Amino acid sequence: MLPGLPRHAAARLIHAHGTAPAVIEAAREQRLADVGVDLPIVAIAAPFAPRARAVAEATLHWAGQPGNHLLTLNDAAYPPQLKEIADPPVLLHVQGNLALLYGKAIGIVGSRTATQQGKANAGNFARALSEAGFTIVSGLALGIDAAAHLGGMAGPGSTVAVVGTGIDVVYPVSNAALDARVREAGCILSEFALGTPARKQNFPIRNRIISGLSRGVLVVEAAEQSGSLITARLANEQGRDVFAIPGSIHSALAKGCHKLIRDGARLVETAHDILEAFGIGNAYCAEAMFDELTHAADVLLTALSYDPVGADELAARLKLDPADTQASLLALELAGVVERLPGGVFQRLKR
Amino acid sequence: MLPGLPRHAAARLIHAHGTAPAVIEAAREQRLADVGVDLPIVAIAAPFAPRARAVAEATLHWAGQPGNHLLTLNDAAYPPQLKEIADPPVLLHVQGNLALLYGKAIGIVGSRTATQQGKANAGNFARALSEAGFTIVSGLALGIDAAAHLGGMAGPGSTVAVVGTGIDVVYPVSNAALDARVREAGCILSEFALGTPARKQNFPIRNRIISGLSRGVLVVEAAEQSGSLITARLANEQGRDVFAIPGSIHSALAKGCHKLIRDGARLVETAHDILEAFGIGNAYCAEAMFDELTHAADVLLTALSYDPVGADELAARLKLDPADTQASLLALELAGVVERLPGGVFQRLKR
Numbered sequence: 001m002l003p004g005l006p007r008h009a010a011a012r013l014i015h016a017h018g019t020a021p022a023v024i025e026a027a028r029e030q031r032l033a034d035v036g037v038d039l040p041i042v043a044i045a046a047p048f049a050p051r052a053r054a055v056a057e058a059t060l061h062w063a064g065q066p067g068n069h070l071l072t073l074n075d076a077a078y079p080p081q082l083k084e085i086a087d088p089p090v091l092l093h094v095q096g097n098l099a100l101l102y103g104k105a106i107g108i109v110g111s112r113t114a115t116q117q118g119k120a121n122a123g124n125f126a127r128a129l130s131e132a133g134f135t136i137v138s139g140l141a142l143g144i145d146a147a148a149h150l151g152g153m154a155g156p157g158s159t160v161a162v163v164g165t166g167i168d169v170v171y172p173v174s175n176a177a178l179d180a181r182v183r184e185a186g187c188i189l190s191e192f193a194l195g196t197p198a199r200k201q202n203f204p205i206r207n208r209i210i211s212g213l214s215r216g217v218l219v220v221e222a223a224e225q226s227g228s229l230i231t232a233r234l235a236n237e238q239g240r241d242v243f244a245i246p247g248s249i250h251s252a253l254a255k256g257c258h259k260l261i262r263d264g265a266r267l268v269e270t271a272h273d274i275l276e277a278f279g280i281g282n283a284y285c286a287e288a289m290f291d292e293l294t295h296a297a298d299v300l301l302t303a304l305s306y307d308p309v310g311a312d313e314l315a316a317r318l319k320l321d322p323a324d325t326q327a328s329l330l331a332l333e334l335a336g337v338v339e340r341l342p343g344g345v346f347q348r349l350k351r
Numbered sequence: 352m353l354p355g356l357p358r359h360a361a362a363r364l365i366h367a368h369g370t371a372p373a374v375i376e377a378a379r380e381q382r383l384a385d386v387g388v389d390l391p392i393v394a395i396a397a398p399f400a401p402r403a404r405a406v407a408e409a410t411l412h413w414a415g416q417p418g419n420h421l422l423t424l425n426d427a428a429y430p431p432q433l434k435e436i437a438d439p440p441v442l443l444h445v446q447g448n449l450a451l452l453y454g455k456a457i458g459i460v461g462s463r464t465a466t467q468q469g470k471a472n473a474g475n476f477a478r479a480l481s482e483a484g485f486t487i488v489s490g491l492a493l494g495i496d497a498a499a500h501l502g503g504m505a506g507p508g509s510t511v512a513v514v515g516t517g518i519d520v521v522y523p524v525s526n527a528a529l530d531a532r533v534r535e536a537g538c539i540l541s542e543f544a545l546g547t548p549a550r551k552q553n554f555p556i557r558n559r560i561i562s563g564l565s566r567g568v569l570v571v572e573a574a575e576q577s578g579s580l581i582t583a584r585l586a587n588e589q590g591r592d593v594f595a596i597p598g599s600i601h602s603a604l605a606k607g608c609h610k611l612i613r614d615g616a617r618l619v620e621t622a623h624d625i626l627e628a629f630g631i632g633n634a635y636c637a638e639a640m641f642d643e644l645t646h647a648a649d650v651l652l653t654a655l656s657y658d659p660v661g662a663d664e665l666a667a668r669l670k671l672d673p674a675d676t677q678a679s680l681l682a683l684e685l686a687g688v689v690e691r692l693p694g695g696v697f698q699r700l701k702r
Contacts, residue, residue: 121600246597246609249472249620258597258618267612269600 001052001059001193004040007205010090012037013044014073020090055193062093062168062194067183069094081105085212085238089191093167096187100160105135106274107210107235108152109228110144110220111253118221118253119147121245123330125218126151126159128271132280133157137213139164139206140171140188144220144228146178152186154330159186160213164206166196207231208238215278216241218268222256229256232265241277243268300328301348304338308345352403352410352544355391358556361441363388364395365424371441406544413444413519413545418534420445436563436589440542444518447538451511456486457625458561458586459503460579461495461571462604469572469604470498472596474681476569477502477510479622483631484508488564490515490557491522491539495571495579497529503537505681510537511564515557517547558582559589566629567592569619573607580607583616592628594619651679652699655689659696 013023016033026032027044043049063070071078071092079101082088094101108126110118126136126148136152138145140161152159161182165171167190170179182188191209192202207230211217217235219242222228232242242265247254261267268274303318315325329346332338338346364374367384377383378395394400414421422429422443430452433439445452459477461469477487477499487503489496491512503510512533516522518541521530533539542560543553558581562568568586570593573579583593593616598605612618619625654669666676680697683689689697 117599117601245600246605246612246618247599248468249596249598250468254597255620258620261597261612261618267597267609267618269606269609 001055002040002043003049003052004043006037006039008087009035009037009039011073011088013039014090019074020072055195058194059093067095069098079213081214082209082212085208087208088212089209091191093190093192093194094187095167095189096183096185097158098187100135100158100187101189101213103135103157104133104278105137105157105160105214107137107214107217107231107240108144108148108220109138109207109210109217109231110148110222111226111228111256112141112143112145113253114143114147114221115251115253118144122147122220123151123154125220125245125271125274127154127327127330129274130155130157130159132271132275135160137162137210139203139210140175140179140182142172142175146175148220149178149182149186150330150333153181154327161186161188162206162209162213163188163190164192164203165198166190166192166194168194169197171198203227204230208234211235211238211240214240216243216274218243218245218274219257219260219265220245221247221253222260223252224255224259226256229260232260236264241266243274243277245269300325301332301337304332304346304348308341308347310343310345314346352406353391353394354400354403355394357388357390359438360386360388360390362424362439364390365441370425371423406546409545410444418446420449430564432565433560433563436559438559439563440560442542444541444543444545445538446518446540447534447536448509449538451486451509451538452540452564454486454508455484455629456488456508456511456565458488458565458568458582458591459495459499459571460489460558460561460568460582461499461573462577462579462607463492463494463496464604465494465498465572466602466604469495473498473571474502474505476571476596476622476625478505478678478681480625481506481508481510483622483626485566486511488513488561490554490561491526491530491533493523493526497526499571500529500533500537501681501684504532505678512537512539513557513560513564514539514541515543515554516549517541517543517545519545520548522549554578555581559585562586562589562591565591567594567625569594569596569625570608570611570616571596572598572604573611574603575606575610577607580611583611587615592617594625594628596620651676652683652688655683655697655699659692659698661694661696665697 012035014020016035017023017026027041032041062068071094073088073090106129108122110122122144130136130152134157136148136159138148140163149159149161159182170176211231211234217231217240219228219232235242242260244257244260244265246257246267266277311326311329312322315322333340337349339349340346363386365371367386368374368377378392383392413419422445424439424441457480459473473495481487481503485508487499487510489499491514500510500512510533521527562582562585568582568591570579570583586593593611595608595611595616597608597618617628662677662680663673666673684691688700690700691697
């Protein structure tokens with residue numbers, strides 16, 4: 001939060017001096033380590049400028065609320081795989097289930113202006129990987145990101161949203177309902193100071209955390225010039241696997257994925273392909289689950305009318321397991337054939 | 352044509368002894384070279400069995416007709432790139448433009464049960480590569496092969512059909528019109544004896560000639576178990592490039608292409624990608640031609656009614672170049688929006 005201290009210098013200074021207080025101490029004594037960046041030593045030596053103090057106090061207050069967590073680079077609870085990257089965030093604001101930061105995770109990203117099929121693919125891959133125990137990491141954007149978070153929350157792996165704003169900012173507003181669900185059922189995370197609004201340059205910076213938390217990154221749909229390709233490049237630099245879903249040569253949103261495949265990303269057709277790449281393919285057959293889901297979804301779709309009905313009522317009517325019914329409805333929602341209305345009721349969409 | 356002489360032994364014997372008569376001479380003197388195959392020496396020593404003589408005489412008669420050519424492995428006119436492969440045919444029956452066997456060529460193959468989009472892709476790639484001077488080699492099957500031949504004939508590169516029957520057999524019968532066009536405008540070729548009917552086991556054998564004549568092979572659409580994958584494997588073994596067009600992960604006919612890409616085939620989105628792989632991409636912009644074609648085709652489609660009209664009449668009516676009009680009509684035919692009727696007239700297809 002120090003004015004003028006570049007983001008990428010902070011981690012290096014802490015690494016050089018051991019702790020944040022030691023950095024400030026060193027600045028005061030004019031013996032700051034050379035980390036290859038011109039630094040505003042005065043600002044670092046006198047950190048309690050009124051603005052920095054106000055943000056720090058607000059942050060500490062925020063961290064005192066139930067469900068909120070502040071993690072510094074030196075905390076034992078800092079996600080170990082994120083610490084490995086060249087440029088780890090020095091401070092993480094986390095809200096929700098902290099445990100999701102320590103399991104096996106995969107990033108799923110893609111276009112904000114995704115096709116219905118792309119969103120369904122993102123949701124299906126996310127759900128299958130979540131069922132296999134992977135936490136789905138994405139960026140809480142519209143389109144592919146939203147479908148990936150929903151799919152992740154349909155399984156035990158759940159989801160982590162890494163946002164490019166302050167953690168107390170809801171962005172985009174049209175994702176407010178999803179944002180609330182992720183905070184409750186999953187986990188949301190930001191390195192930016194409280195109150196930081198959406199700034200174009202912060203989203204690519206955020207992307208390194210999505211890949212940094214993950215074993216690999218799946219790009220579902222991406223145009224030729226796309227932020228998802230930045231995430232894939234960062235994943236590559238961090239030694240993470242990159243996966244991409246191919247599509248028609250006539251689809252603009254397949255071009256980014258095709259570029260990645262040509263550059264060495266693994267072409268995947270099913271979640272099983274990803275599990276196989278991680279060496280856990282044989283233990284788990286994603287396809288079988290897909291088929292099961294598809295069958296259950298068919299039954300539901302036949303039973304659903306154009307009048308809204310609750311998931312539990314529908315489950316009771318069809319004598320189905322309520323959790324399965326929820327999962328199938330999610331799949332149908334992602335596929336764009338049913339709509340979730342306020343109050344948790346569903347209705348079939350007119351074609 | 353000798354009874355009991357395995358196909359793959361013939362080329363090796365000729366290689367060992369220099370010429371076919373020398374092989375027969377050696378067999379008579381019981382000093383036949385060991386080519387790693389158990390051989391019926393008696394049959395080779397006494398080749399003029401009545402059946403072999405009858406086929407040989409019919410073949411020489413066939414070769415005497417205008418436009419027909421017999422090429423043996425030792426002929427100077429034998430295609431040099433085909434001679435390079437491990438197992439070249441010892442005898443080629445060729446009908447049509449012999450010159451097409453010596454230029455740069457690319458194989459385009461794929462499913463017989465192709466989608467409309469797959470056929471349109473095959474035709475567009477073939478036409479663009481033909482415009483760039485490549486001869487399109489394929490197998491005269493229904494689906495992708497047929498579209499590739501048509502596309503090839505729309506440009507100066509033209510087309511070569513390598514068939515799995517005797518060259519005097521038209522197979523499949525539903526391709527009879529295309530067969531006649533290829534014999535006239537392109538070139539047709541077979542290693543099998545005259546009169547050989549369609550036999551399942553001969554088609555994979557034929558495939559090595561498609562790749563053998565070509566610098567590379569493009570697979571447009573192929574199921575997971577597909578003869579096109581055999582052609583791709585043979586191309587690989589022969590040191591040819593393999594290209595594949597990706598598609599939706601939900602399309603059964605993309606699975607074969609995706610398998611090839613995972614195994615190292617180059618993912619291509621345009622004919623330009625192939626030219627680039629051959630190091631001639633910058634000299635020729637396929638995309639520009641596509642756009643041009645598309646624009647001309649749009650104009651034509653608007654002008655075409657559901658009443659049949661001749662290409663020349665249509666060209667005159669729209670004040671267009673007759674050759675361009677033909678090309679655009681071909682593209683529209685491949686795209687499945689117009690139909691070519693007997694007598695060279697076209698009509699728009701009802702949706």
